[in-house]
Amino acid sequence: MAPPSIAPVAAALLLAALLALASPHGASANGVFQVHRKFTRAGGNITVHLAHDVSRRGRLLATADVPLGGLGLPTGSGLYYTKIEIGTPPKQYHVQVDTGSDILWVNCISCDKCPKKSGLGIDLVLYDPKGSSSGSTVSCEQEFCMATYGSKLPGCKASIPCEYSVTYGDGSSTAGYFVTDSLQYNQVSGDGQTKYGNANVTFGCGAQQGGDLGSTSQALDGIVGFGESNTSMLSQLAAAGEVKKIFSHCLDTTSGGGIFAIGDVVQPKVKTTPLIPNMQHYNVKMKSIDVGGTALQLPSHIFETGEKKGTIIDSGTTLTYLPELVYKDVMAKIFEKHQDITFRTIQDFLCFNYHESVDDGFPKIVFHFEGDLGLNVYPHDYFFQNGDDLYCFGLQDGGLQSKDGKDMVLLGDLVLSNKVVVYDLENHVIGWTDYNCSSTIKVKDDKTGSAYAVNAHNISSASICQWQKSLILLLATMVCSYLIF
Numbered sequence: 334m335a336p337p338s339i340a341p342v343a344a345a346l347l348l349a350a351l352l353a354l355a356s357p358h359g360a361s362a363n364g365v366f367q368v369h370r371k372f373t374r375a376g377g378n379i380t381v382h383l384a385h386d387v388s389r390r391g392r393l394l395a396t397a398d399v400p401l402g403g404l405g406l407p408t409g410s411g412l413y414y415t416k417i418e419i420g421t422p423p424k425q426y427h428v429q430v431d432t433g434s435d436i437l438w439v440n441c442i443s444c445d446k447c448p449k450k451s452g453l454g455i456d457l458v459l460y461d462p463k464g465s466s467s468g469s470t471v472s473c474e475q476e477f478c479m480a481t482y483g484s485k486l487p488g489c490k491a492s493i494p495c496e497y498s499v500t501y502g503d504g505s506s507t508a509g510y511f512v513t514d515s516l517q518y519n520q521v522s523g524d525g526q527t528k529y530g531n532a533n534v535t536f537g538c539g540a541q542q543g544g545d546l547g548s549t550s551q552a553l554d555g556i557v558g559f560g561e562s563n564t565s566m567l568s569q570l571a572a573a574g575e576v577k578k579i580f581s582h583c584l585d586t587t588s589g590g591g592i593f594a595i596g597d598v599v600q601p602k603v604k605t606t607p608l609i610p611n612m613q614h615y616n617v618k619m620k621s622i623d624v625g626g627t628a629l630q631l632p633s634h635i636f637e638t639g640e641k642k643g644t645i646i647d648s649g650t651t652l653t654y655l656p657e658l659v660y661k662d663v664m665a666k667i668f669e670k671h672q673d674i675t676f677r678t679i680q681d682f683l684c685f686n687y688h689e690s691v692d693d694g695f696p697k698i699v700f701h702f703e704g705d706l707g708l709n710v711y712p713h714d715y716f717f718q719n720g721d722d723l724y725c726f727g728l729q730d731g732g733l734q735s736k737d738g739k740d741m742v743l744l745g746d747l748v749l750s751n752k753v754v755v756y757d758l759e760n761h762v763i764g765w766t767d768y769n770c771s772s773t774i775k776v777k778d779d780k781t782g783s784a785y786a787v788n789a790h791n792i793s794s795a796s797i798c799q800w801q802k803s804l805i806l807l808l809a810t811m812v813c814s815y816l817i818f
Contacts, residue, residue: 414427414428414429414430414453414553415427415428415430415557415593417516417517417557418516418517419439419460419465419514419515419516419517419534419536420460420464420465420467420468420514420515421465421466421467421468421514421515422465423515423517424458424460425458426439426458426460426554426555427451427453427455427457427553427554428553428554428555428556428557429553429555429556429557430557430559430593431556431557431558431559431649432558432559432560432582432615432647432648432649432756433558433560433614433647433649434556434558434559434560435558435560435561435562435564435565435568436497436536436537436556436558436562436564436565436566437534437536437537437555437556437557437558437565437566438497438507438509438536438537438538438539438555438556439460439536439537439538439539439554439555440457440459440460440539440542440554440555441459441460441461441462441509441538441539441540442459442460442461442464443540444459444509444539444540444541444542445540445541445542446541446542446543446547447459447539447541447542447547448542448547448548448549448552449549450549450552451549451551451552451553452549452550452551452552453551453552453553455553457552457553457554458554459554460512460538460554462512462514462538465514465515467514467515468512468513468514468515469512469513469514470494470510470511470512470538471494471495471510471511471512471513471535472491472492472493472494472495473485473486473489473490473493473494473495473496474489474490474491474493475495477495477511477535478495478511480563481495481563481564494510494511495510495511496508496509496510496511497509497510497511497537506541506542506543506544506546507537507539507541507542507543507546508539508540508541509537509538509539509540509541510537510538510540511535511536511537511538512535512536512537512538513533513534513535513536514533514534514536515531515532515533515534516531516532516533516534517529517531523785524785524786524787525786525787525788534566535569537555539555559580559756561758567580567595567758570595571758571759576595576596576779577596577597577759577779578757578758578759579595579596579597579755579756579757579758579759580593580594580595580596580755580756581593581594581598581753581754581755581756582594582648582749582753582754583751583752583753583754583768583770583774584648584746584749584750584751584752584770585750585751585769585770585771586750586751587751587769587770587771591770591771592770592774592787594774594776594787596776596777596778596779597776597777597779598753598755598774598775598776598777599775599776599777599784600773600774600775600784601753601766601768601774602766603753603755603764603765603766604704604705604706604764604766605704605706605755605757605760605762605763605764606618606702606703606704606706606762606763606764607703607704607761607762608758608761608762608763609638609643610761614645614646614647615645615646615647615756615763616638616643616644616645616646617643617644617645617646617702617703617763618636618638618643618644618702618703619636619643619644619700619701619702619742620636620701620702620703621636621701622659622663622698622699622700622701623698623699623701624662624663624666624667624696624697624698624699625666625669625696625697626696626697627666629659629662629663629666631658631659631662632658635656635658635659641740641741642740642741643741643742644700644702644741644742644743644744645741645742645743645744646744646749646754646763647743647744647745648745648746648749648754649745649746650743650745650746651745651746651747652727652728652729652745652746652747653710653715653727653728653729653742653743653744653745653747653748654728654729654730654731654741654742654743654745655728655729655730655731655742656731656732656739656740656741656742657730657731657732657733657739659742660728660729660730660731660732661730663698663728664726664728666696667695667696667698667715670694671694671695674687679719679723679725682719682725682726683725683726684719684723684724684725684726685723685724686722686723686724687722687724688722691712691713691716691724692711692712692713694712695712695716696712697709697710697711697712698710698715700742700744700748704762706764706765708744708748708752708765709767710748714727714747714748714750714751715727715728715747715748717747727747728747731743749765750770751767751768751769751770752765752766752767752768752770753765753766753768753770753774772788773786773787773788774786774787775787
C-alpha cells in the first residue's frame with residue numbers, strides 16, 4: 334500500500350511552511366556533495382549484495398505503516414553515501430543517497446538503539462539539536478507539521494515536537510521528530526570550480542531505530558531520500574522555487590565514482606518513458622525484451638502494471654530481479670551457444686569459468702519500454718567477475734527471493750550503471766542513455782543560463798576515499814533570493 338499523498342490544500346500549507354522556514358543567503362549557484370560507493374562489484378563476500386537486496390525488496394514490496402502524509406519508505410542500506418555538514422558549528426554526517434525514500438534524517442543524540450560503530454570504517458556522529466546555535470525543533474503547531482498531517486493534530490501544543498514514524502514489512506523502523514538547521518555544501522561556481530554555501534534544511538531527527546537500521550555492519554548516520562513525496566528534499570526545493578523537480582545519476586562501475594545531479598542535464602540528451610502515475614516507486618511500462626536481437630515470446634501478463642507487478646527502476650537495489658518465466662527464458666537464450674559450460678553455486682550465485690571476453694561471447698539484452706526507449710544491458714553488466722576467469726550471474730529469479738515480488742521486474746544498479754539516468758518529475762518521465770560516467774556532463778544553471786561542465790574525477794580529486802573514487806551530488810539551482818532544503 335502506497336503512503337497517502339498530501340491533499341492540494343495541505344500541499345499549499347507545506348509550500349507556505351517551506352517559505353517560512355527559509356533564510357536569506359543571496360542568489361545561489363550550483364552545489365556539490367561528494368558521494369561514495371559502499372560496495373565494490375567484484376570479489377569479497379558477494380552474499381552482501383544479495384542480503385542487501387532481499388532486505389530492500391521486502392521493504393519495497395511490503396505494506397507499510399506510514400503516519401506521515403506522503404512520507405515514503407526509507408529503504409535498504411543503499412549503495413552510495415555522501416558527507417554533509419549540519420549545524421553551527423558544522424559537524425559531518427555520512428548519509429546514504431537513496432532514490433527509493435523521501436525524507437532526509439540523521440540519528441540524534443537521544444536515539445535509542447542507534448549503532449555506535451560502522452562496518453564501513455567511518456566515524457558515526459549523533460546530531461544534537463541543542464549543540465547547534467542554528468538548530469530548532471519543529472513543533473506540531475507549525476505549518477510544516479500541519480501540512481504533513483493534513484491538519485492540526487489532536488492535543489497539539491506549542492511545546493510538542495512534530496513527530497514522524499515509519500515501520501517496514503521486514504520489521505525495520507525509524508522514528509523521531511523534525512528539526513530545522515543549517516546545512517553546508519559545496520557550490521559549483523564554474524566549470525570544475527566550487528565554493529562553500531549553506532541552506533536551511535528541515536529534516537528528521539532520528540530518536541529510535543530498529544531492525545536493520547540499528548545494525549552496525551553497513552551503518553551510516555542517516556538517509557537523504559530522492560523520492561516523489563512532498564517531504565523529500567527535492568520536493569521542498571521545488572516547492573520553494575529553488576530547483577526544477579529533476580535529478581539524475583551516472584554511476585561509474587568501470588573506474589568508480591560518477592555524478593548525482595539535481596537540475597537539467599543538458600549533455601548528454603536522453604530519450605524518456607512515462608512514469609506510471611499514483612505508484613509508490615519509479616514504475617514504468619515495459620513492452621518487450623530482446624536477447625541477442627531476438628524478442629522473447631512472453632505472455633502479455635508479464636508486462637501488466639499494478640500493485641506487486643510491473644517494472645520498478647531502483648538504483649538502490651544492487652542486482653536485477655525477473656519473474657521466474659522471464660528469468661528462465663533469458664537464461665536459456667544467454668547460454669544457448671554455451672551448452673558445454675559447467676555451473677557451480679558460489680555464495681548463492683550461479684557462477685562459471687570463462688577464459689575469454691564475456692562481451693564477445695555472450696549476447697546483449699535490451700529491455701524495451703513505452704515511448705520507444707530501450708535499456709541496453711551488456712554481458713559485462715549482467716555478469717560480474719568474482720576472481721580470475723570466474724563470472725557470476727547478476728540477474729536473479731525474483732520468485733525465489735520474495736513471494737510478493739515474484740511477478741515484478743526490479744532493475745537495480747547492475748543494469749543502471751554506466752548510464753546517465755534522468756528522473757524528470759516535473760514531466761513525470763524517466764530516461765537514460767549509455768554514457769562514460771567518468772567523462773564530463775553538463776548541467777544547466779537556471780540562475781545564469783550557463784551550462785557548467787562537471788567531471789566527477791576532477792571535482793572529487795580532493796577527497797581521499799578508501800571505498801572508490803567519489804561521486805558528485807550537484808545541485809543546479811533556479812533563480813531565487815534564498816535557498817531552503
